[in-house]
Amino acid sequence: MPDDIDRIIQKSYEACASAGVKLTDKRKNVLMVLLGSSTPLSAYEIVERYKIQFGETLPVMSIYRMLDFLIQEKLVHKLETASQYMSCAHIACEHQHETPQFLICDRCGSVKEIAIKKHIMTELERSIQSTGFTLAHQQLELHGVCKHCQDNSVPAN
């Protein structure tokens, strides 16, 4: 759970404003749901939590649209390998967005977002370019077991 949700929301408003798009209340609420979760959530789980947190049941179609918006504005990431969504860990950071790399724990479902080392990415790109391929999304998703689950031998879910 992020330290300072208010500050992140504030930053999100600013980012949207400078992109000329609107962070509506519902979009903001969806972002808040994600910010309040320690694990990434599916669109359907967002519907449930939205209802609990804000007392309103949104159609899943709307959630998908809002997620698309938030992803577009780089406030949310989609984990393709898990079909789940999570808030970007760097909304309130000053530094530039780099290639995100997600370490997904297959036991507890938690995800750590770390920035991939510049030179590793450069090498990856180089070895890829030699095949004529051009990278697009630039996002790595790696599965494994997090420190906490290793220490506690939590069973896989």
Place this chain on the structure above:
Amino acid sequence: MPDDIDRIIQKSYEACASAGVKLTDKRKNVLMVLLGSSTPLSAYEIVERYKIQFGETLPVMSIYRMLDFLIQEKLVHKLETASQYMSCAHIACEHQHETPQFLICDRCGSVKEIAIKKHIMTELERSIQSTGFTLAHQQLELHGVCKHCQDNSVPAN
């Protein structure tokens, strides 16, 4: 389309035999469907092609089970980011299976399986271990545009 399907099938039989499991006719046929496709296929697409190639309609449930088997025996890969399946490019190779890396063209859907450079993987692992995380599946899926589509400006699908 692989050069020599017969040889790959032969190797697959040998691999299964030495693992003490059986490559049944239907499992072999599913593998043949994948070997005959230039792009990865979904389970439902395999049902369709199986029918065309072998004149029999298998329930998708059975296809999923056969895919599980083939994946277990490392004859087939699942592309998690695309929910599609493809035959391993290295069934008939002598060299050891390394960390596979898939370059997925978002325009034509073709996929190139290349082995990630040893030292890049080592570096990735090192930077990950510093977070306490332990890697599991070790498979990279990278999206972009293949050489052919760049040259021909094929529209995205």
Place this chain on the structure above:
DNA sequence: ATAAGATATGATATAACATAACACCATAAT
């Protein structure tokens, strides 16, 4: 202030991907 247009959301239906649970049959092991 209001109409026209644009953007955001709601509602309904359906497509696409995946698994659970149980039945049946063939073959292998005893």
Place this chain on the structure above:
DNA sequence: ATTATGGTGTTATGTTATATCATATCTTAT
């Protein structure tokens, strides 16, 4: 020959995602 195992079929259902059209709300020009 009997039993155990593994492979496949069948049915039902769960999960993720998109298409389409309707409605609401917001903006902006007049």
